[in-house]
Amino acid sequence: xxxxxxxxxxxxxxxxxxxxxxxxxxxxxxxxxxxxxxxxxxxxxxxxxxxxxxxxxxxxxxxxxxxxxxxxxxxxxxxxxxxxxxxxxxxxxxxxxxxxxxxxxxxxxxxxxxxxxxxxxxxxxxxxxxxxxxxxxxxxxxxxxxxxxxxxxxxxxxxxxxxxxxxxxxxxxxxxxxxxxxxxxxxxxxxxxxxxxxxxxxxxxxxxxxxxxxxxxxxxxxxxxxxxxxxxxxxxxxxxxxxxx
Numbered sequence: 001x002x003x004x005x006x007x008x009x010x011x012x013x014x015x016x017x018x019x020x021x022x023x024x025x026x027x028x029x030x031x032x033x034x035x036x037x038x039x040x041x042x043x044x045x046x047x048x049x050x051x052x053x054x055x056x057x058x059x060x061x062x063x064x065x066x067x068x069x070x071x072x073x074x075x076x077x078x079x080x081x082x083x084x085x086x087x088x089x090x091x092x093x094x095x096x097x098x099x100x101x102x103x104x105x106x107x108x109x110x111x112x113x114x115x116x117x118x119x120x121x122x123x124x125x126x127x128x129x130x131x132x133x134x135x136x137x138x139x140x141x142x143x144x145x146x147x148x149x150x151x152x153x154x155x156x157x158x159x160x161x162x163x164x165x166x167x168x169x170x171x172x173x174x175x176x177x178x179x180x181x182x183x184x185x186x187x188x189x190x191x192x193x194x195x196x197x198x199x200x201x202x203x204x205x206x207x208x209x210x211x212x213x214x215x216x217x218x219x220x221x222x223x224x225x226x227x228x229x230x231x232x233x234x235x236x237x238x239x240x241x242x243x244x245x
Contacts, residue, residue, distance in 0.1 A: 001027075002026070002027050002028070003024075003025065003026045003028070004019075004023070004024070004068050007177050007178050007182070008177075009067055009069070011027075011069060012071070014073075014074070015069050015070070015071060015072070016071075016072055016080070016113060016116075017068060018060045018061050018068055018069065018070075019061075019068065020061050020062055020193070021042075021233075022227060022228055022233065023068075023226075024226075024227065025068075036084055038084065038109070041237070042197060042237060044099070044103070045107075046197075047061055047062075047110075049198075053107060054107055054110045054114065055111075055114055059114050059117055059118060060110065060114045060117050062190045064176075064178075064183050064186040064190065065183070066117070066176075067177070070116045070117050070120055071120065072116070076116065079112065080109060080113070083108055083109045083112075084109070086105050087105045087106065087109075090102050090105070133175075136161070137171070137175055140157065140161060140171075143161060144187055145187075147160070148184055148187045148188055148191070148210075149191070149209060149210050149211050150211050151211075152184055152185075152188070152211060154168070154179070154180040154181050154184065157184075185221075186225075188210055188211075188221075189222065189225045189226065191210060192206055192210060192218075192222055192230065193226075193233065195209070196233050196234040196237075197234070197237060203218070203219065206218075206230070207219075218230070
């Protein structure tokens with residue numbers, strides 16, 4: 001069982017997880033667990049800045065609406081592991097423009113994984129829900145994307161979609177394996193991280209733009225979701241990390 005952002009998901013052999021910095025997760029396998037981890041800092045390769053090249057942000061990473069992993073067929077697993085071996089080989093050597101080569105391999109890895117995620121999402125949605133439900137889920141996604149900065153209560157979205165809070169809560173839990181409140185707060189945190197990483201706005205400015213007039217309340221909210229304060233996140237992950245050292 002995998003616990004990610006406090007939601008539980010069953011997983012099996014040949015699973016590829018995609019986590020972003022400070023995203024809480026825990027893997028609880030029934031037996032021995034063996035795998036490969038690829039870790040890279042935004043300063044080395046930023047999925048926000050290179051979104052148009054790899055389209056991974058919002059699909060593979062920072063996707064509050066889908067499960068945070070994909071299943072790999074044996075042939076696909078071998079293809080991805082070959083790329084991992086190439087990256088590992090480059091890391092062991094000091095050759096001309098090594099980092100550029102590694103970034104190229106990383107891009108290929110992320111693009112292939114993103115393709116798989118998109119294919120699996122389409123199949124899962126086609127199998128799991130009716131056309132009416134699919135439209136409702138898309139309407140909910142659109143409503144969150146348009147209103148998360150100002151509307152933080154689950155009841156707000158029930159009003160927007162003309163549903164009872166109970167009915168919307170049931171649909172959300174069944175489809176996303178999360179509560180509607182979790183979806184909203186996760187989306188706020190993702191936007192806060194993007195602002196902390198990409199801009200030099202103060203925490204107070206970011207809090208206000210996300211609908212929080214009290215900077216300190218926002219900081220407690222952010223830390224409750226990530227285990228770090230907004231400032232510490234910026235200092236360790238953000239664009240001015242070097243200036244803080």
